[in-house]
Amino acid sequence: AQSVSQHNHHVILSEAASLELGCNYSYGGTVNLFWYVQYPGQHLQLLLKYFSGDPLVKGIKGFEAEFIKSKFSFNLRKPSVQWSDTAEYFCAVNAQSSSNTGKLIFGQGTTLQVKP
Amino acid sequence: GAGVSQSPRYKVAKRGQDVALRCDPISGHVSLFWYQQALGQGPEFLTYFQNEAQLDKSGLPSDRFFAERPEGSVSTLKIQRTQQEDSAVYLCASSLGGRLSYNEQFFGPGTRLTVL
Numbered sequence: 001a002q003s004v005s006q007h008n009h010h011v012i013l014s015e016a017a018s019l020e021l022g023c024n025y026s027y028g029g030t031v032n033l034f035w036y037v038q039y040p041g042q043h044l045q046l047l048l049k050y051f052s053g054d055p056l057v058k059g060i061k062g063f064e065a066e067f068i069k070s071k072f073s074f075n076l077r078k079p080s081v082q083w084s085d086t087a088e089y090f091c092a093v094n095a096q097s098s099s100n101t102g103k104l105i106f107g108q109g110t111t112l113q114v115k116p
Numbered sequence: 117g118a119g120v121s122q123s124p125r126y127k128v129a130k131r132g133q134d135v136a137l138r139c140d141p142i143s144g145h146v147s148l149f150w151y152q153q154a155l156g157q158g159p160e161f162l163t164y165f166q167n168e169a170q171l172d173k174s175g176l177p178s179d180r181f182f183a184e185r186p187e188g189s190v191s192t193l194k195i196q197r198t199q200q201e202d203s204a205v206y207l208c209a210s211s212l213g214g215r216l217s218y219n220e221q222f223f224g225p226g227t228r229l230t231v232l
Binding site: 004006036042043044045046049090092101102103104105106107108109 | 164175
């Protein structure tokens, strides 16, 4: 069965600090990878996604993520965080297979708190 | 344009009561997903519809959970004889395509169900 593991449950940073959130998945086949963000009081929204091609993908608000196939990882990064990045971040995986319905398997989430 | 909407936003039920949660997907979206998000966890897949057909219900935790999408647009998730462990946020998501796994899922705000 597929699973997603996010290593950091709660991260506290000061503004301008660099961010890296870990995400590992378990699935032997080809996957689509996503990072979703949930700002306080808002619904889940897509931050970035990887389907194929360049393993370094850029998303909104200066976020990027790197897919390392050999490590089954898809870590999220941002060089300099802002107070407005305070949110919960979810890594998600979808298996590319003919039988797959497109359902997402989520990690447990990482709460990021950025201090001004 | 309008996003995914869900109602009610909050629902309190006494144990044993039946509840019905509604999802209005983005107009024209073929795919519709239901997820359950327990406190402090990531969303977990419940069921998937392609138009009116329920193609995957592997995530429904028990036969007390039932979902329908009779006309291929609005969907209802029904929980019979609610139990305390059903307390969670129920998320609905829709996407444009059919079984294509790489279509972005757009999430609604969720319904927070509390079973007393």
